[in-house]
Amino acid sequence: MSRTFICTFEGDSDIEHRRDRSWNWRPLQYPIGRFSWNGESDPQIREEWLGIIAGTPDELRRVTAGLSEDQLDTPYRPGGWTVRQVVHHYADDHINSYVRFKLALTEDVPTIKPYSEPAWGELPDARLGPIEPSLALLTALHQRWIAAWRALTPSDWQRAFIHPRSGATVSVERLAAQYAWHGRHHVAQIRALGQRSGWTEN
Numbered sequence: 001m002s003r004t005f006i007c008t009f010e011g012d013s014d015i016e017h018r019r020d021r022s023w024n025w026r027p028l029q030y031p032i033g034r035f036s037w038n039g040e041s042d043p044q045i046r047e048e049w050l051g052i053i054a055g056t057p058d059e060l061r062r063v064t065a066g067l068s069e070d071q072l073d074t075p076y077r078p079g080g081w082t083v084r085q086v087v088h089h090y091a092d093d094h095i096n097s098y099v100r101f102k103l104a105l106t107e108d109v110p111t112i113k114p115y116s117e118p119a120w121g122e123l124p125d126a127r128l129g130p131i132e133p134s135l136a137l138l139t140a141l142h143q144r145w146i147a148a149w150r151a152l153t154p155s156d157w158q159r160a161f162i163h164p165r166s167g168a169t170v171s172v173e174r175l176a177a178q179y180a181w182h183g184r185h186h187v188a189q190i191r192a193l194g195q196r197s198g199w200t201e202n
C-alpha cells in the first residue's frame with residue numbers, strides 16, 4: 001500500500017526553508033510531495049512505515065552507486081545541497097532523530113534540542129567527505145532503530161517529545177511516519193537529478 005505525504009510539520013529546517021521565497025524550485029525539492037500527519041495509524045500502517053525505514057540505507061546506496069566525484073558534487077537543484085551533502089545529511093539527521101526517539105521512550109515528554117540542518121550541511125565533512133562512512137553509519141543505525149521500533153508496546157507508540165521551535169508534541173508514531181517519508185524524500189531528489197542529467201535510465 002503506497003501513501004502520499006504532504007508536509008505540515010515544522011522541524012529543524014522548515015523555518016529556514018520558509019525564508020526562501022524562490023518557489024519555482026519547489027517541485028525539485030519535494031519530488032514526492034511534502035510530509036503530512038493526520039494522526040491515524042494501525043499496526044499494518046506502522047509496519048509499512050518500518051519497512052520503508054528499514055530499506056532506506058539500501059535505497060540510498062543504490063541511487064548513489066557508481067557516481068563520480070563530480071556527480072557527487074552536483075547540487076540536486078539550483079541553490080540546493082550537492083548529492084554528497086544529501087547523503088551526509090541522512091546520517092546527521094537520522095542520528096538526531098534516533099536520539100529523540102530514545103529520549104521520548106525514557107523521559108516524560110522531553111523538550112529536545114534542535115539543530116541547524118543548513119549549518120551542519122556546510123561543515124567540511126559534509127561538503128567534502130567521502131560518502132561511504134555515512135552510508136555505513138546509516139545501515140548500522142537503522143538496524144538498531146528498526147529493532148527498537150519493533151520492540152515497542154502499543155502504549156510506547158504514543159510516547160512523545162516536544163520540538164521547541166514549533167511547540168509541536170511529536171509522538172513516536174508520528175516520527176515513524178515522518179521518517180518513512182524522509183527516507184524516500186532525499187532518495188527521490190537524487191534519482192530525479194540523475195534522470196534529468198542522463199546519469200541513469202531509471
